[in-house]
Amino acid sequence: MEFLNYMGAVFTPFNFFVLCLGTAGGLILGALPGLSPTMAVALLIPFTFHMEPAAGLILLGAAYTATVAGGAVSAILLKIPGAPANIATVLDGHAMARNGQAAKALQLCFISSGIGGVLGIFVLIFFTPILAKWALAFGPSHLFWMAMLGVTVIASLGSRSAVKGLISGCIGLWISTIGYDQIEGVERFTFTEHLTGGIHTIAALVGLFAVPQVLQMIERRGGGGEVLAMEQHPVWQTVKFVFGRIRAISIGSIVGIIVGLIPGAGGQIAGLVSYDQTRKFSKNPDNFGKGEPDGVIAAETANNAMVGPSLVPLLTLSVPGSPTAAVLLGGLLIHGIFPGPDLFIDYPEVSWTFINSLLIGQLLMVVFGLALSRLAAKVIRLPENYLAATVMVLAVFGTYSVQHSYSDVLVMATLGVGMYLFEKFGYTAAPIVLGIVLGPIAERNFAQGRIIANAGDGMAPYFLSGGLNLTLIALIVLSITSSVYFEIRSRKQKEVSHA
Amino acid sequence: MKKTIQSLLTAVLATTVATVPTLVASAADYPERPVSLVVAYNPGGATDFQARIVTMLAGKENYMNMPMVIFNRPGAGGKVGWTQFASKAKSDGYELAAYNVPHFIAQAIVFKTPYGIDNVEPVANWGADPAVLIVPKDSPFNSVKDVVAFAKKNPDKLTINGAGLYVGHHIAYLQFAKESGTKLVYVPETGGAPALKNVISGQVMAGFNNLSDAFRSQDRVKILGIADLERHDFLPDVPTFKEQGVSVDNSSVNFRGIMAPKGTSEEILAYLSEKAVAMFGDGKVQGKMKAGGSPMHVMTRAEVQAMWKERQAYLSDLLKDLVQ
Amino acid sequence: MLDAPPFLPRSKWAAASGDLLVAAFALLLVVVSFSAENPQPYLFPRILAIAMFSLALLQILIVASGGDWSVQLTTILQEARRSSLAILAVILYVALCEWLGFYTAAILAFLSIVYIGSNNWSQRQFATAVAVAAATAVVLYVLFSLLLRVQVPRGWLF
DSSP states (O other), rough: HHHTTTGGGSHHHHHHHHHHHHHHHHHHHHHHTOOOOHHHHHHHEEEETSOOOOHHHHHHHHHHHHHHHHHHHHHHHSSOOGGGHHHHHHHHHHHHHOOOOOOHHHHHHHHHHHHHHHHHHHHHHHHHHHHHHHHHTTHHHHHHHHHHHHHHHHSSSSSHHHHHHHHHHHHHHHHTTTEEEETTTTTOOOOOOGGGTTOOOHHHHHHHHHHHHHHHHHHHHHSSSOOOOOOOOOOOHHHHHTTHHHHHHHHHHHHHHHHHTTTTTTTGHHHHHHHHHHHHOOOOOGGTTTTTTHHHHHHHHHHHHHGGGHHHHHHHOOOOOOHHHHHHHHHHHHTTOOSTTTTTHHHHHHHHHHHHHHHHHHHHHHHHHHHHHHHHHHHHHHHHHHHHHHHHHHHHHHHHHHHHHHHHHHHOOOOOOHHHHTTTOOOOOHHHHHHHHHHHHHHHHHHHHHHHHHTOHHHHHHHHHHHHHHHHOOOOHHHHHHHHHHHHHHHHHHHHHOO | OOHHHHHHHHHHHHHHHHSSSSOOOOOOOOOSOOEEEEEOOOTHHHHHHHHHHTTTTTTTTTSSSEEEEEEEOOOOGGGGHHHHHHHHSSSSSSSEEEEEEEEHHHHHHSSOOOTTTEEEEEEEEEEOOEEEEEETTSSSSOOOHHHHHHHSSSSTTOOEEEEEETTTHHHHHHHHHHTTOOEEEEESSSSHHHHHHHHTTSSSSEEEEEEHHHTTTTTTTEEEEEESSOOOOTTTSSOOOOOGTTOSSSSSSSEEEEEETTTOHHHHHHHEEEEEEEHHHHHHHHHHHTTTTTEEEOOOHHHHHHHHHHHHHHHHHHHHHHHH | OOEEEEOOHHHHHHHHHHHHHHHHHHHHHHHHHHHHHHHGGHHHHHHHHHHHHHHHHHHHHHHHHHOOOOOOOHHHHHHHHHHHHHHHHHHHHHHHHHHOOOOHHHHHHHHHHHHHTSOOOOOHHHHHHHHHHHHHHHHHHEEEEEIIIOOOOOSSOO
């Protein structure tokens, strides 16, 4: 309970102001397409130069926490995830909004984010020393299987057919191979110079989700489309509702914490894995994708539960587990704080203040988020043509700002227009983006694993033995079998209803 | 459809290039807007982190009086960012990039890249980070000699990782393998941090990594040798490779600094070099770099030019078998 | 399944048109990735191309056996025609934004999309649209150029 002794430092007027600023700013930045958590934190680093170490870290921590949650707002209201982490939220969150439950979906999202986030940070506070070792156990072969496990989720991602989902996943994985290959530095599939830099995940995310949305809004001009209405929905009812969904919350937090701990697994898949698992354990899996509240709860709990544990390898081993954690490491080093096993002994003041600010930041995020949802009601009352125009312009600016690259903007628009047409043939964007995220992880770790295996005992013993490898492979087999089972069952049900 | 778009785009791009006159900024009012600095590595990596510190005072009146804005174009060990920089950046003094030597020289030798020492102009150097050989804490190796002995007995069995292909760590590895006459296995990673992680956790048997990062992780790894001419102030107890009988020199030392595109006027280059050297020498910058465990090594434009030429000559020889 | 016809009837061709395109594209990828000089970096793309091609064939088979008729080519063409102007606007916007400058292009694109997406267009609506477009540009300027210090390409106007 040592952390409680340092709670006061968060509430000094200046620090608390910084915390509020970081949370509110993070929520808004996160809601804009193209501005990812990593970007937000990197952009803030220069501002922390002139602050006390604790205040600087509070700003970075608050922005990190809030951008992850902010991305859900546009996911629910506009069907455009703010960051790859919010893809799973789109599936049921936007469906809820279309069913006239936008307010409830937003409330669910922030409350479950808050619960997941707080649980994740408690894991960081109480179990860091135990988990640090565990986080290190993951080598190339395990990360490869981890990515493969993510790929199996693809089949169940809201496509009308599992086969089409898998095809989309393959397309995403292929897109990730465009540009320089990571191991040998050879150019692949770059028939124009705009592709030499590869396809940036954020450019793809914005293009594949935002542009089709824009075009659809225009396509259904003059009615025929869904008009989103923000219903009146008291917050306390949502709170009560969330606490009745223990299963979704537990699965979400556990998956989020585990995925967050693994360095290099890409916390972006936490939401998707948790969504998939919750669906499999659900009594009515067929409701998923049609506006099932459990889907939103599972995805958002996992997203934020990941935040705390993702800092375990960073704080204890000085090894950043994700790009965002790497930027946070920079923020620590600038102030002369070297993370390591003795961090909490050498710099208790700064470290505990930082962790406490993450904790309080989660609570503030819920408060601000709920306030923001009220504001968001005004956004969806805008005429659709204005909304479409705003989203399109933001998509171009957001994409450009990621790495100051006009090529990214061209890639974004090309993918977007293509996706708009492709959607009409029954294919969906979510598996493609997931493929783009997982492709590099799978390929790189396979290649590295192969080099290491060939120097050691050979491929089969390296990739196919050991408890972790076998557990992951078992999970993959389980995931595939259950997908096939669901597919066959739903086809049978369709046949019955047609007959 | 796609063809049409492409030809349209080409037409548009062609007109842009043709109609916009190349603005030759006079040094008198330079700089009048923020200057951008491309970092070819991920945010949070050692180069990015150091670039942000050494440019933090650029906005001060006595330095540039305009902020330097850093943006990242990572990919393929720096190739993506540098390719774009060398082929696209305007030479008006507002578009600069951070360089890493020997990385970009080695890549220019091995691949046909649009960048190389002849088509960029150095401004100033801020840091020098030697590569060190590290092994996990529980490793049986306690010196470079142990490693060589094991590798001699077990050819193609000893795995050594580093931040990527044709970066400083890889050069150190190549030199080490050549000079010790051993057959080793190199595992390229996508950055110094993941490479360090895989050494700490024993996924590979050893690794070459940045002295600054290894210095911070001393309680988790053993540092066996420094690939430099002399011992380092940060680690006075760690011997160099030469002391341990393997003649590895300072060719792999990671020099970091600022460069400008070819064609930037001499006036602007002189101005930038003077201001950058002064800025790197500022007590505040030095203090933050020291706090972050990043060794500094300030060099002027002329010194960097000489260092680049020397590296080019040596690396051409070392890498001649690998040229594609 | 057994009595799947050797040639798909016309309407089934239409229902499988997207899948046929995917199959053709996958076949192209198979050819490209197997014709590369250096096989090492193409291992992963090869596996993917083969997987994509086989899955596309499976999907065509499902459609052919009457398993999935959800895709209607005629509706798709109708819908695409409704949005063709908007697609053109998006393409022009992106193609010209570097040359015009991001802010000028944003205002023009904003106006065109609002115009294309509206049903009736009066002078008053035009005035509103211009005002909103200008305001959006100002917000973008404050957010990106001032707060985030992103230097977007500028054209001849601003």
